[in-house]
Amino acid sequence: MKATASAHPIQGLIKYHGLKDEMLRIPFHDSLSVCVDALSTTTTVEADESLADDLIIINGRVIVGRDRERVEKVIDALRRKVGNSGYFKIVSQNSLVGGKGLGFSSSGFAALGLAVSSCLDLDIDYISLSEIVRLGAGSATRSLAGSFALWHANKNGRSYAKQILDPESSDLVMIIVPISSNVKTDDAHSEVLSSPFFKARLKGIEKMVESMKKAILDNDIPSIGELAEEDTLNLHAVTITGKSRMLLWKPDTVRIIEQVYEMRRDEIPAWYSIDTGPSVFINTMKEHSRDVISRLLELKLDNIVLSGIGDKPLLSSKHLF
Numbered sequence: 001m002k003a004t005a006s007a008h009p010i011q012g013l014i015k016y017h018g019l020k021d022e023m024l025r026i027p028f029h030d031s032l033s034v035c036v037d038a039l040s041t042t043t044t045v046e047a048d049e050s051l052a053d054d055l056i057i058i059n060g061r062v063i064v065g066r067d068r069e070r071v072e073k074v075i076d077a078l079r080r081k082v083g084n085s086g087y088f089k090i091v092s093q094n095s096l097v098g099g100k101g102l103g104f105s106s107s108g109f110a111a112l113g114l115a116v117s118s119c120l121d122l123d124i125d126y127i128s129l130s131e132i133v134r135l136g137a138g139s140a141t142r143s144l145a146g147s148f149a150l151w152h153a154n155k156n157g158r159s160y161a162k163q164i165l166d167p168e169s170s171d172l173v174m175i176i177v178p179i180s181s182n183v184k185t186d187d188a189h190s191e192v193l194s195s196p197f198f199k200a201r202l203k204g205i206e207k208m209v210e211s212m213k214k215a216i217l218d219n220d221i222p223s224i225g226e227l228a229e230e231d232t233l234n235l236h237a238v239t240i241t242g243k244s245r246m247l248l249w250k251p252d253t254v255r256i257i258e259q260v261y262e263m264r265r266d267e268i269p270a271w272y273s274i275d276t277g278p279s280v281f282i283n284t285m286k287e288h289s290r291d292v293i294s295r296l297l298e299l300k301l302d303n304i305v306l307s308g309i310g311d312k313p314l315l316s317s318k319h320l321f
Helices: 065-082 104-119 126-133 140-145 185-190 198-217 221-240 251-265 286-297
Strands: 002-007 010-014 019-021 031-035 041-047 055-058 088-094 148-151 161-165 172-177 271-273 280-285 305-307 314-316
Touching: 002 104, 010 198, 010 221, 010 271, 031 140, 031 198, 041 104, 055 065, 065 088, 065 104, 065 126, 088 104, 104 126, 104 140, 104 314, 126 140, 140 148, 140 161, 148 198, 161 198, 172 286, 198 221, 221 271, 221 280, 251 271, 251 280, 251 286, 280 286
Parallel strands: 055 088
Antiparallel strands: 002 041, 002 314, 010 031, 031 148, 041 088, 148 161, 172 280, 172 305, 271 280
C-alpha cells in the first residue's frame, strides 16, 4: 500500500526553546504557533517487501545518521501499534529547499506520521498521533494540529497540540524571507540551561502564552505581531548567552529587522518574528502586504514568500513515486 500526505510548516509565535525531556521531546512550557500556507512538505510512503531496511530520501538525498534516527523513531512507534515488522520506501520533498528556521521539520514529521499511519491502515486517535510525531520534531505536533495551535507541555500527563482557531477566522498575513544556515536546531535547544537568561524567560512565559492566545482569538494582529517580536528577542537572548554563544542571525536578518522598524516609523504595521535560525517572518495584515514586500525589495531581496494561514495536513493521491 502507498500513501501520501502534505503538511504545512509553522512559525512559532510564542516559541519553545529547550527540552525538559530530550528523549520524548517534551518542552519546558506551553507554546503557540501558526501554520504557513505557502510552504509545505509532501511525503510518500510505500511498504516494500523487497527492502532489507527502510529507504528514506529527503529532498533528493538518502539520509543517514541523526536525521535518519529521528525518522526511524516515528516509524517504529507506528509500526509497533500494528505489530508490523516490514520496511518502507519514504520520499519526502519540501516546497522550498534553502532557508533555516522555516519550520520544515514540523511539516516533515507531521506529513510522515499521517502518511505512515495511513499506509499501515492504522486507526489511531489524534492525540496519540500527535505524541508520536513529536518524537521526531517537537513542533510537528503543532503542524499536525494546523492553523493556530497551542502545544501543551503537560496536559493531564500528555504533551500534544490542538488547533485553537481556524484559518478563515484571522486576518494575519506572513511575509517570509528564507536565509540559509548550517546551524542545527537541536544544538540550540540542548544548551538553553547554560544561559543566565533562561530562568527569567520561564518566569514570564505563561503570561506571554495567555496574552498571545487572547490576541489570536480576538483577531488582534498588532498584538500578535508585538508579542511574537518580543518573544523572538527573548529566545535569541537565551541562545546568544548559552555556552556556545550561538549567534543564529545573518547580516540579512539584521537588515530586515532594521527595515521593519523603518516601516513602523512610516506607519506600516509590520512586526518581525525569527525562530531558531536566521530566516525572518514578518507579520502584518493583508491590506499592508504589498507595502511590506515593496520595502523588502528595496533591500534587493528576491526570495520573498507571501503566505496566509495553513490548515492541518491532508492525504493526497498525488504520489512522489
